[in-house]
Amino acid sequence: MTANAAPLLRLDHVGKRFGGLQAVHNLSFDINEGEILGLIGPNGAGKSTLFNLINGVFPPNDGRIFFSGIDITGQPPYQVARHGLARTHQIVQPLTNMTVLANCTVGACFGRENLPLHRARQIALEAVKIAGLDDRREMLALQLTIAGKKRLELARALAARPKLLLLDEVLAGLNPTEVEHMIGVIRRIRDSGVTILMIEHLMQAIMSLSDRVVVLNFGEKLAEGRPAEVATHPQVIEAYLGDPKLAAELEGHA
Amino acid sequence: MLGFIASIIDGVLVGLVYGLAAMGLTLIWGVMDVINLTHGAMIVAGMMLLYLLASALGLSPYLILAPSLIGGFFAGIALYWIAIHRMTGRPPLMSLLSTFAVNLVLVGVGTAVWGTALFNVEVSVPGFSLGRYTFPGPHILAAVLAAVIAVGLYFFLHHTRTGKAMRAVANNREASELVGIPTTRLLAISVGVGVALATVSGTLIGTLFPYTILSGDSYELKGFIVTVLGGFGNPIGALVGGVALGVLEGAVTPFVPVSWTLVIEFALFVIVLIAFPGGIFTRRRGGL
């Protein structure tokens, strides 16, 4: 992680409107290779919309998005995935009637490396192991518990061997032990060389995991910096005052 | 010119009837995501009831609308329990299969009993004329009744407890269950209302044209087009969609050979579908 290397992902004045609603406005920030960037903000701040813009679910109205120096603005999700960008969903999206292993094989087959089927299956086996689903790999995705489905989301994204992983609230709905385990998993993924951009409401977790944090409010960037700096940022505290619980958590952490 | 105007008026009249014929189909579709393939057979059931009661008891065709409505409602409830209830939670469109099966049974029994002979019920209601062009009375009356029924259905959906609950179920079944709406009973009632609309429209159509046991098919097909034009589950939308279709037919006929009307209709259907998935006249799906 050298400071002057080109960023892995660059958002350049990105904006998105839905009808009259400005969901994301004039947003710019970079993600450097190898870091974990946390994305926080109150509900409705535009975090998930931002993910959808990055991986091409819908195109932005303004601005450009660069990945590894390539302009990926407006590319459809499957092309973005091919560049090495994988994601998980806040609301899980399993391929319900396929096995856990098959779910991951899809990820591996059509991910960055565009592997043939038999190679993909090996990669998928590894990913299943990392996510701790080894014992359930022949189960149908729909038979998994919610926690299991969250892991499946992660395993599937990993199987794509991405350069950048977008994690959308992977910790939500997990019990404390599961959270602990998942944090360990995320650390190990980063250590294996994958850059991570994550949305998380669990402040404690994101503040300890992230190298840097970007704070969104009403679709605009409120603050950006190391967790400790951001937590003491007056505007951030002000924004979170609307959400006393979160504000308290922020301050508690700082 | 007068001929063209006459064609348009004719299109509006017949379009209102198309709208009525499609309403039951689009209601069931909108509320529960079920394409009811017995719709055509149920329209015919309404026609047959008309023939039996009108010729056996000599009742006025318009009196028969009442038994047609009630009979259709109970037939719909039965249809729900036989073919649709067990399909919830199955892969999408399994209900397509079960209603297809029931349709085979209905058409099979109908053909065994009546053959495909033609039935005609004479109705004398004075019409009005525009130059040499005449608009038969039954046609006008049927169109008016179709509009009345559509408006009635609209009030039912928007101003009664059951109707509001049906709309809630259409928008989000799980959420409705959470707030304590008894969905199963409501779904059964929805199918009942949908089928009652089919039988009533059949009874009305029966006063316009001679018909056979197979006449329902073309109205079912038109119902698909109307649904696409008017959106799902919206009675007023169905009426507007029906009129749009009728006017299109009326407007096109004077200028192209009639056999090309179908080509134009279906080409338009596909184009509209691609351009406005969800219907021209509704803004979003499930908007009852």
Add this chain to the structure above:
Amino acid sequence: MVRRPFFWIIALVIAVFAALPAIGNNVEMRESLVLACVYITLASNLNLMLGYAGYINFGSIVFFGLGGYICVWLVYAHNWPLLPSLLAAGFGVSALALIFGLGILRLRGHFFALATIGIVEGVQAFAENFSPWGGSSGIYISPAVFKPFGGAAEALWVIYFAMVAVMGASLYLSYGIKSSKFGLGLLAIGQNEDAAAILGVPTPFYKALVYCISAFLPAITGGLYFFKSAFIQPSDAFDLTLSTEAIVICMLGGQGTVTGVALGAFLYEELRGYLLTSPTFADFQLTIAGVLLLIIVLFFPSGLMGFIYSRFPRTQKVLE
């Protein structure tokens, strides 16, 4: 693939289809198997769309009918021999499918299903008005076209074997796609198209490709079938009922499976044929077919293969 037992099961099915009527020159059996071949071909190819990619296509009959028209028309109006006519039918219809597909594959679920109904009705209405194809009277070809085969009797055998071959090709195609990366992508689309796209499955391309592929063999079978009939007319070529039957067959047999769909097609055709010609049931054949279908739908929800898999779990390893 050759080392898998299923490969040889398909080979066996083809051999049985080809050999059974040929032994003892059993023409009657051949004729009943012709329709079974047609149904298996139609249902298997429909299954690529329906069972794999999860798109309900009511328009599969259009491929069959257009294939028939192109083939019969080339033979009739341009004196082409059968083989190039068939190939022209296959490729021509596939190309058309690609064009249709680019338009309607943007639609999903019920909307796609509706659009395909629109295509069937539209194409039929078109054929009824298209004078080079004889309009609603259709095209007759003179029995003289059978001469190159050595007469009608011989020609019927040649056509039959060709149909069996096309049926076999359909089964291998279904099997091959299912065990390929392409098939995996299609299954993913069938389960959750948005998730599949995010995982990197090139959904528009795959959908267009499978729609196009699923048109090829039905078109050739249509060509063979109507060449055999020596007659084609719009109401037979674009019969919406046959499309609906193909969907019913897929669901009966177990959509997404190769064996189930083929078996379903075979059983369905034999059952309909039996009811239609049985002196006891003939008057109520529609009703009985309906009741049977309803029972199956209600009580065997996952189709024939689901039933077999759950009863004999080991078959899952052998039968695709």
Add this chain to the structure above:
Amino acid sequence: MKRLYLLAAAAALIATPAFAQNTITIGFTDSVTGPLNVDSLGQTRGYEFWRDEVNAAGGIKAGGKSYKVKFVSYDDESVGGRVQQLYTRLINQDKANFLFSPYSSGLTAPAAVISEQYGKIMIDSGGAEEKPFEQGNKYLFMVITSATHYLSGAIEALKEKDPHAKLAMVYSDDPFSKDVLAAAAQQAKAAGLDVVLDESYSPSTTDFGPVVNKIISSNADAFLGGGHYSDGATLARQMHDQKANMKWMSILVAPADDKFAELGPAALGVTVPSQWEVQVSYKPQFGPTTAQFVKAYEAKFHAPPDYHAASGYTDGMILQHAIEQAGSVDPEKVTAALNAIDVTTFFGRIKFATDPGHHGLQVGHKMVLAQWQMINGKLGRQVVWPTEAQSANLLYPMPASK
């Protein structure tokens, strides 16, 4: 075991009458289900009526043997694809010696392809389209007048009543109706009549409102058209409801059925080209006279015969005659006998074309034109053309709608 013997003995008793007993199997399909059911029913009754009479009379006698007639028939669901499957089955599995046609041109054509492929004689009374007879078929014979002559009587009559009549032709988009009206358009032109509208509609049309308006707009005073049963009847009713007030209406097929009377006032004055009516009185060389046929038929079915029943009966009669002439059931000999036939029956004269370009086409039989009129206060059909065969005067112009 003993029971079995008894059964066998009983069966043998039934099967063995006084002289050597053989059977001829005749196969056909009819439309028990599907849109053509009504018209098909008349034809099937005609077939069955003939069979029962022949068997009651001891069967067909040929070459010193006597043959009982056995039928095998299936429901073709009014679908061409089924027809081919079922005729193949009739020939191969049921070993039919001879075939009758299904009802309608659309179904006869695909059936003829099969009968010809297997070299079986098929007698056709249900399909009037001429195209199948231009394919060089050898074993297909049509007892009815073909499509091109259906409306010639109507054109002649119309020309006599009003030489300046303007014609509107609107007809079903099916092979038979198109054939009929294409020929009629030519005949009208030759007669100097003006065709102001010439269009076809889809056979599935249920609402003719726009079509009727178009006819009114065309300023025509005579209407020719229709197709099969349902569309023809609907068209007649809507012409009446919308007060099109034609001076002349000829509709194919539908008005030839007695159920057409259900339309009430809408039926009055409508003419229909008919292969045969109960009023015609040809002097048969063999078989029943019209009066005998009508009486026996009514006794059996409690309804008067329509022309489909009469032509169906004629199918059987002609086949029987040919077999008896040939003295054999050998297909080649019977074919030769059929080629040579030139006879008059209660149905009219029967003679087949023998030139290869039209082989099997009917050239002897003539059609009549019937009109719906009030007979003793009830609606009924009268033969109105040709004048030498008429049972009542032609009503022209037809009564106006009230």
